[in-house]
């Protein structure tokens with residue numbers, strides 16, 4: 173097991189360039205979900221420490237905002253290199269606190285670095301405009317300026333990459349940051365502080381605070397020095413933050429919950445659909461916001477799809493993330509397992525059939541068997557609730573219209589997937605799905621070049637793509653008059 177030997181496993185908060193403990197000395201235990209053993213502790217900071225972090229970020233902003241785009245770009249490139257130079261230890265740390273397989277953790281660290289590199293490049297392209305003037309003696313300029321102090325709050329399922337999509341554009345735009353990582357996976361967030369310090373970001377530009385979510389959140393929302401909140405997590409907490417941020421009219425970006433449909437039409441390549449289904453369902457043990465929550469298979473291929481999906485699910489190797497060959501690690505904690513068990517019981521009581529899995533894994537702890545449930549029906553809780561676990565309920569449908577209606581019958585609108593070989597259907601279904609992202613004959617679609625985000629209650633704003641930096645910039649209109657004619 174990884175011990176406190178990791179260079180990045182700092183049991184402290186970074187505020188104004190100093191590594192500190194909570195004022196009260198209180199700490200939070202961090203647990204390895206694969207062993208249920210304590211890995212270490214982090215400070216249980218609260219409002220006072222958060223206030224100091226915000227003030228440090230505000231002081232740093234005054235000079236950081238004046239750095240040139242090229243200077244910021246170079247530092248971000250150095251940060252990218254530092255992340256990749258340390259991919260292995262950062263991935264080991266991530267797996268140890270989060271549980272996912274080492275292969276997935278290495279992938280997450282690589283995509284974190286890729287986001288940083290992308291925004292290092294975008295830093296140099298935040299163009300303004302010269303607008304044709306209606307007046308002969310005046311000129312109209314539109315400039316884009318960094319928004320200011322940004323607070324970034326992130327979840328436990330992607331503790332590194334969720335920060336990269338926030339810190340990358342914030343620093344590129346010339347903003348400074350206060351980071352609040354999830355309490356169950358704080359070290360990967362703290363590692364961003366270590367890395368930023370080591371590559372030479374000035375003190376106060378990046379601050380990291382761990383601890384009481386309510387207290388830290390309240391200070392962030394109430395403090396007028398914070399100009400923007402960027403949050404990834406549950407819709408419930410997202411709504412709370414939007415409401416609280418209203419008191420100081422902050423900008424908000426929200427990456428919230430999902431309820432992804434995965435539709436397989438009769439004309440699809442079934443083997444390809446099964447391959448995509450495995451990635452879209454079981455990545456991170458089913459604990460991703462873009463994981464398939466509901467499979468819809470058309471009646472002509474229903475039985476074949478269920479059979480092949482069940483066989484592929486059964487073949488997944490479940491084990492501790494650090495063990496060679498592991499494809500599915502444990503769930504984050506016992507509460508997550510209980511939720512999965514409840515949803516399966518609900519389905520079985522309503523006539524669903526467990527085709528494979530359905531139980532806690534023989535390894536014990538929070539390991540769970542990859543599960544496929546046939547005969548899923550709209551009245552089952554799967555239809556509305558995020559499973560966040562390795563369970564694949566498969567619904568049967570007849571027509572294209574019915575599939576679209578079922579897929580859209582949710583308050584969420586993050587990722588969606590469908591498989592077909594018909595071009596006309598591709599266009600109709602793609603246009604009919606009320607989602608921020610659509611994968612057509614693809615089960616894994618996230619990439620730094622594309623705008624990631626949702627509609628409806630799945631969120632506000634986009635991360636990645638050229639759109640990803642927009643939320644960190646304010647638009648300023650300048651009218652220069654008295655120029656003569």
Ligand code: NAP
Pocket residue numbers: 325326327328329330334352353354355356383384385386388389390404405406407409410412413426427428429430460461462558586626630631
């Ligand atoms: P969560 O409970 O909402 O927590 C997310 C973060 O918010 C954590 O850092 C948490 O801190 C903090 N938090 C909790 N209550 C708060 C409050 N009152 N004020 C301020 N911060 C508060 O979500 P989660 O269970 O960690 O993550 C799973 C959810 O995230 C799922 O719904 C998933 O779909 C969503 N997600 C969405 C995306 C996306 O891009 N759309 C990506 C990944 C995950 P503590 O850890 O200290 O409680």
